[in-house]
Amino acid sequence: MSKKLKQGYSNWVDGDRFWGREDDIRLLTQKIDGGANILLVAQRRMGKTSLMKELQRRRQNSYITLFIDLQKATDSEDMIVELSLSLKPYASLWNKTKELFSNVLSQFTGVVEELNLGEIKIKLRAGLTSGNWMEKGDVLFSMLAKSEKPVLLLMDEVPLMVNRMLKGDEFKISHERRAKVDEFMSWLRKNSIEHKGNISIILSGSIGFEPVLRQAQLSAVINNFQPYDLKPWDEVTAVGCLQALANEYGIIFNKRAEFVMIEKLGCCIPHHVQMFFSHVNDRCIRRKEMDFNPEEVDDLYENDMLGIRGHAELTHYEDRLKLILSPEIFPLALAFLTEAAVAGVLTNESVMTLQKEYGFESRMMSEVAGEIMRVLEHDGYVSRGKGGYVFESSLLKDWWKKRYADFYVAVKERR
The missing domain is CATH 1.10.10 (Arc Repressor Mutant, subunit A)
Structure with a gap:
């Protein structure tokens, strides 16, 4: 039976929408099971978040799998709040977390669960100061290390948070900001070493971590995280993705049109492969003809991939560069x-x-x-x-x- 695949529509994917990273899953699983801490390195749109989400899904029976997104975080306190909230699905850990923040949650005893996440986040943030975030963070890590199962902590967009901490709104690296980043990263490093074997950490983000830390001469603070380079898909995987998408949406590729598409891209970045198919699908639906021929590839590439919609999809490359x-x-x-x-x-x-x-x-x-x-x-x-x-x-x-x-x-x- 021919494989089918639903479009991801620029979001992270897991489960039956996840495609083509079996070797990476296998290698990362071996490293995690061996107690390694990982720095997931890749160029943009390579599927780092999707890979982390799929690892979370597949390893949830063997690990307590926690995913925290730090895209909007601005400091160490925000990270502790996000880590605390990630424990909410685990009753025993969440109860201990509420005890840890009893100074701000006690007035809501019995009704905390009725608050929405945004309200809880505000209350947790109020219980943190520049003086106690590290202490509470150490308690959280100790709690996790004593859990009934080992913990897999997946931290996305850490470089974005650190970049904000380091440069502020005016993009100036000051001695004080550098000291705060050093403090945070040294704290994370200390806990990753202290709880090795009980907690495995994967760090990732949409801007490179090493260049950010290098700007502040702090590269050494991640030397206990093993880099894992997530490569583009090979041609076989990329073509397979296009064929599976075509099977799902009724597209017929004539005369190996899918191979011509991949050749046109030059580098099989997963998001770009799916973006190309999305344009093909849209064109076929509009004209009410589901056959797609290789002679159409150049026109679609020039007018759609590089057109206004393509511009909206690709401007993030420039935007992210401005951040670093x-x-x-x-x-x-x-x-x-x-x-x-x-x-x-x-x-x-x-x-x-x-x-x-x-x-x-x-x-x-x-x-x-x-x-x-x-x-x-x-x-x-x-x-x-x-x-x-x-x-x-x-x-x-x-x-x-x-x-x-x-x-x-x-x-x-x-x-």
Whole structure:
């Protein structure tokens, strides 16, 4: 029987919507069962959150599986609140958590469960200060370590939270902010070591963790987390995904059109594969003809994938880059990426030329370029290729070129 797959619609997926990561599940399971703490590393839209959610689903019989999303968290206290709330489905742990926060929850004795999560979050946050979050966090970790089953703690968007802690709204790394990040990460490191064997932690996020910590010279605080590099799908997995989606929605790929689609993408980032299919499905439904031919791929790619809807899907690459690079150096990063898109490669000579066009009085230009390229490589925008840096994803390269090429002249064409 042919496999079928429902679309994910840009959200994380698990269960019967999860596709193509069996080897990663198997390897991560071995590492977790061996007591490892993991730093999940990947470029954007690779499916890190979906992988964590699927691990949570599959390991729930062997572990107490806790998933906390720190996308909106701004400090250590927020993290403790989210960890506390994740215990609500586990009665014995939740009762102990309520005791830990009795100073703010006692007035609601007997009716706490009637409060919605937002109200409970406010009350828990009120019970935390810069002076006691660490103490309460230690108690929570000790509680988890003594649970009847080992604990798998999945922490998503930790780099975003740490980035906010480190830079604030004005994007300035101060001594005080650096000290707070050091305190938080050292605390997390201490608990991950102290409770090794009872609690396994996976950290992940939509911006690279190492570049953020490196900016504050704090890279060592995650050296006990084992990096796991989540790669793009291979062609077989990506084509299989398209075929399973086609089977679910009644699309007929003629003359290996799905293979032409994958070749067009260049790099099989899971979200981009599903995004391509979504455009195919929409087009077929509108014209009331469910056959899709390879001759249509270029037109759909240019007008839909790189069009207005595609723009909305891909602008997050630029938005996330703004979060990690300061406003001072962000324009140079845009120039580097635009040169790589328009010229096909960002050479060392181009880097030197572009550096001269962007004056930096307070920092060495070589230091600035080095910081930018570490971020662009780590987060999967570009990789080192023949003669310089090249885009890994043809889709991202073509989108970047379409967005900026009209206002840019490649370095080698300048006079």
